[in-house]
Amino acid sequence: MDFDSLINGLGGHTLDGLFRGSVYALVALGYTMVYGVMRLINFAHSEVFMVGTWTVLGVYTVLGAGEGSGTMMVIAATALALVCAMAASATVALGVERIAYRPLRKKNAPPLIFLITAIGCSLALMETFGYVLKVFFGEPFGRAPVNIPSPLRTSALIEIGDFRLTNVHVLVIVGAIVMMFALDTFVNKSRIGRGVRAVAQDPDTASLMGVNQDRVIMMVFVLGGAMAGVAALLYTVQYDITSWSAGFLMGIKAFTAAVLGGIGNLRGALVGGLILGIVEVYFSTLFDSSWQNVWAFIVLVLVLMFRPTGLLGESLGKARA
Amino acid sequence: MLLQLEDAVLTYGKIEALHGISIEVDEGEVVALIGANGAGKTSTMRALSGIRGLASGKIVFNGEDVTRLRADQRMRRGLVLTPEGRGIFPGMTVTENLDMGAYTRKDRAAIAQDLERAFGLFPRLQERRKQVAGTLSGGEQQMLAIGRALMSRPKLLMLDEPSMGLAPMIIQQIFQIISEIAQQGTTILVVEQNAKQALSRADRAYVLETGNIVKAGTGAALLDDPSIREAYLGVA
Numbered sequence: 223m224d225f226d227s228l229i230n231g232l233g234g235h236t237l238d239g240l241f242r243g244s245v246y247a248l249v250a251l252g253y254t255m256v257y258g259v260m261r262l263i264n265f266a267h268s269e270v271f272m273v274g275t276w277t278v279l280g281v282y283t284v285l286g287a288g289e290g291s292g293t294m295m296v297i298a299a300t301a302l303a304l305v306c307a308m309a310a311s312a313t314v315a316l317g318v319e320r321i322a323y324r325p326l327r328k329k330n331a332p333p334l335i336f337l338i339t340a341i342g343c344s345l346a347l348m349e350t351f352g353y354v355l356k357v358f359f360g361e362p363f364g365r366a367p368v369n370i371p372s373p374l375r376t377s378a379l380i381e382i383g384d385f386r387l388t389n390v391h392v393l394v395i396v397g398a399i400v401m402m403f404a405l406d407t408f409v410n411k412s413r414i415g416r417g418v419r420a421v422a423q424d425p426d427t428a429s430l431m432g433v434n435q436d437r438v439i440m441m442v443f444v445l446g447g448a449m450a451g452v453a454a455l456l457y458t459v460q461y462d463i464t465s466w467s468a469g470f471l472m473g474i475k476a477f478t479a480a481v482l483g484g485i486g487n488l489r490g491a492l493v494g495g496l497i498l499g500i501v502e503v504y505f506s507t508l509f510d511s512s513w514q515n516v517w518a519f520i521v522l523v524l525v526l527m528f529r530p531t532g533l534l535g536e537s538l539g540k541a542r543a
Numbered sequence: 544m545l546l547q548l549e550d551a552v553l554t555y556g557k558i559e560a561l562h563g564i565s566i567e568v569d570e571g572e573v574v575a576l577i578g579a580n581g582a583g584k585t586s587t588m589r590a591l592s593g594i595r596g597l598a599s600g601k602i603v604f605n606g607e608d609v610t611r612l613r614a615d616q617r618m619r620r621g622l623v624l625t626p627e628g629r630g631i632f633p634g635m636t637v638t639e640n641l642d643m644g645a646y647t648r649k650d651r652a653a654i655a656q657d658l659e660r661a662f663g664l665f666p667r668l669q670e671r672r673k674q675v676a677g678t679l680s681g682g683e684q685q686m687l688a689i690g691r692a693l694m695s696r697p698k699l700l701m702l703d704e705p706s707m708g709l710a711p712m713i714i715q716q717i718f719q720i721i722s723e724i725a726q727q728g729t730t731i732l733v734v735e736q737n738a739k740q741a742l743s744r745a746d747r748a749y750v751l752e753t754g755n756i757v758k759a760g761t762g763a764a765l766l767d768d769p770s771i772r773e774a775y776l777g778v779a
Binding site for chain 2: 426432
């Protein structure tokens, strides 16, 4: 146990935790929203994120953006990558809903069938990037991880001892929080957002009020997908890498974040993501950093044992009490 | 006829809950549907509102066959149900709940007017307009559910057990308001276990027993019917 290095570098570690946690939170929104309106854990959501990271790679490749790019190119490439990743992830999320889930809903399939279908979609998407696309296009698709050289150069904005705040930190944390507030406002203030909340609280009564459930569900997949697209860009900025299985760990961590905050609860996803990020960094410092991926599982088990409704509770689930 | 339900059969899996019932509601009427627990009253409401599809039969509303339409599409045509157990949104405020009633409308000025009208009808709701609806009393929740339904300007307002779980004094109050709404020109179909209240307020009524209509007539006639008095009004 290395308390000294945790205490000495507390500021830096906390910053690092928020940095990781904000991406977890963005992905967690997709789990939480879909769960809120459909009571379904959408296991395919991790691959919605994965597709976003590949889209970022695609945009950089097409534009020829890389480590040596000029300022204009950096801004243009980043902005375009953001928009394309959001669009691609939203499209994949919507595709899964239309092709896989909606036909099941029309047949009144039991929840277990949805869950198995979700896992099936997840596998199909992973294998698309790990195998199918490689057969047609060769590299960079396939099983090997791929570098995504981010055109964004890291430069320190503030440096005090070990504490180093960089432009990338600011971009990721501020970007994630801005997106989350935008989403929260949309769901609480807009008309379709009211429809979303109504379906989450009581689907039958919502349709009696004239809410078209299919439209609300589509909206939820599009919004969750777009947030996963934002997360995908921020993730590539952090780690400069992706792979066909990049969604797997991210999915588990984001799901943990959603459960930790209270699944179905948008603000819970933010709180859960940030706390999980910080826990991960603190404990990786205290113990061995090779254990870093274990903490999310431990948190998940502890939450499910002692507070299954999460820290903020299932706010959209009050109707089910 | 504003509403015609013809030979409606409704099933839950292998169990048949409605065995081919027919109901008619004319414009301006207050029609009651009475019956014991499990007679199929709520199933009838679910079928009419579109929450549950019919196995066979036909629903014609305002001259249009709506049998195959979804609940939200029927609602847009003015066929509005306040469900059993009130179905308020517990996590929304009173005002947000009322606004949900106007979800399909875009005429903001008229919506604001209707909101004032709902508050006029239910002053208690105005006092609690910012309160989260889950914290209201049962009677207040029923008022909210009726007020919310009115916000959609229904052609036909269907009420499923508005008296459920309420104290006798509150029941009186709720039924008075229902009569008031009817006098203002809204057609009403009300399902009730409280047969006395329902029959004394209704123009016509149907009696439902284990999935069949066993009697129909004017509210006054059914109130005087000895078999009805014995079975539903507790008078020998």
